[in-house]
Amino acid sequence: MRLDALPHGSVSLDPRTLPGPVWIVSPHPDDEALGCAALIVALTDLGREVHALLVTDGGFSHPNSPSFPRARLAQTRLSEWRAGLAALGVPETRTHALGLPDGALDRVDPADLGREVNRIFAAAPPATLLLPWRRDPHPDHRAAWGPVWGAAPPTARRLEYAVWLPERGDADAWPTPQEARVWSLAVAAARSRKAQAIAAHATQLGGISDDPHGFTLASEMVERALTGPELYFEAFVQAVPAAQEASA
Ligand SMILES: [Zn+2]
Numbered sequence: 254m255r256l257d258a259l260p261h262g263s264v265s266l267d268p269r270t271l272p273g274p275v276w277i278v279s280p281h282p283d284d285e286a287l288g289c290a291a292l293i294v295a296l297t298d299l300g301r302e303v304h305a306l307l308v309t310d311g312g313f314s315h316p317n318s319p320s321f322p323r324a325r326l327a328q329t330r331l332s333e334w335r336a337g338l339a340a341l342g343v344p345e346t347r348t349h350a351l352g353l354p355d356g357a358l359d360r361v362d363p364a365d366l367g368r369e370v371n372r373i374f375a376a377a378p379p380a381t382l383l384l385p386w387r388r389d390p391h392p393d394h395r396a397a398w399g400p401v402w403g404a405a406p407p408t409a410r411r412l413e414y415a416v417w418l419p420e421r422g423d424a425d426a427w428p429t430p431q432e433a434r435v436w437s438l439a440v441a442a443a444r445s446r447k448a449q450a451i452a453a454h455a456t457q458l459g460g461i462s463d464d465p466h467g468f469t470l471a472s473e474m475v476e477r478a479l480t481g482p483e484l485y486f487e488a489f490v491q492a493v494p495a496a497q498e499a500s501a
Contacts, residue, residue, distance in 0.1 A: 266436035266485055268295035271410065272380040274302040277343075278370075278401050280385060280393040281355060282311045282334030283454045283470070287478045288414040289383055290341055290447035291440045292485070297342025304347045305338050306373055307331070308366075308397050313356035314457060315467035321456070327352070329456055337453035340446055349373050358396040367400035379409045386413040386428070386486050390421040412436065412485040419484075420474055433486040440481030448479055 275296055279285045285293065285305060296303050311330035312323040321329065335345050351369055353361055382405045385394040394416065402411065413433070418426055428435065440447060452458070457470045 263435040263437040263482075263484065266292070266438045268292060268299060268438070271296065271301070271412075274304060274377040274379055275381040275383065276374065276377075276379040276405070277303065277305045278308065278382070278384040278397065279305065279334070280308045280358065280391070280397045282307055282330045283337070283451070283457055284385060284394070284416050285383075286337045286341075286447070286450040286454060287470075287474070288385065288416040289483055289485075290337075290450045290478075291443035291481065291483050292383070292414075292438050293338075293341040293343065294443040294446050295438070302347070302377060303343050304349065304377055304379075305334075305343050306370065307334055307348070307350040308353055308370075308401075309355040309358060309393060310350075310352045311355050313354070315461045315464040317466060318461050318464035320463050321461050326456065326461075327355075330454075333454045333456060337450035340449040340453060349376075356393065358393040361396070363396075363400045366397070367404050370401050370404035374404055379405045382409045382411045383414055383485075384411070386415050386418055388418075388422070388426040388428075389413075389415060390417045390423075390426055407491075410487075411491060412487050415484040415486070419477065428486045428488075431489070433488045436485040436487060437482035438485065440479060440483060444479055451475055451478065 277285045277289060277293060293303060310327035312327035315321055315326060331350055335348050338348060339345065384398060384401045387398040388395065405411065457468060459469050461467055
């Protein structure tokens with residue numbers, strides 16, 4: 254499905270309506286750069302307190318690279334993530350990383366994950382939470398959704414951002430008109446800073462050349478992210494998932 258064929262149209266998002274503290278949750282380093290950089294720029298420019306939480310270590314993108322064994326790759330990706338966020342106005346002191354296994358989040362006990370996220374959120378309980386869309390087509394994004402959603406205060410405003418949905422999502426992955434409001438945010442005003450944030454992720458842009466099966470962000474994906482708009486889905490039902498409620 255293409256952006257210009259959205260199932261039920263979208264409304265322009267006004268970042269001033271989003272209260273702080275704002276938390277951006279990224280299952281992988283680069284999700285926020287691709288999916289919500291323009292919104293982060295708008296929020297930090299407004300002076301909002303913005304925190305970022307990285308769930309996995311990002312260490313599975315190049316599993317066969319001799320020069321980047323997993324520990325080195327994970328450390329490098331953490332630095333890239335922080336550099337990208339700094340370009341968007343989020344200081345390192347407001348970055349938090351759980352270091353869970355990239356590519357295997359669905360094997361982490363959701364209750365344990367929820368408790369960890371809840372512990373981190375306690376530093377500045379989110380009034381606004383940005384997390385990947387519940388059916389964004391990556392298993393780690395889907396596995397993160399319930400525990401992260403359930404870890405925020407019930408009163409937090411929750412916006413779910415699209416990362417892989419336009420590229421890889423089938424029709425069922427998109428929200429239905431009954432399920433969520435669709436917000437869009439133009440990228441143009443923040444394009445150069447968003448480009449800086451994406452460029453910080455050098456390991457994902459061909460910077461590691463000794464793993465023929467390693468992951469590289471397609472230039473079309475980067476171009477789409479820089480063209481925009483960014484998409485945010487706000488579910489009409491903001492209830493906490495039952496499984497998470499039980500574990501909280
Ligand atoms: Zn991701």
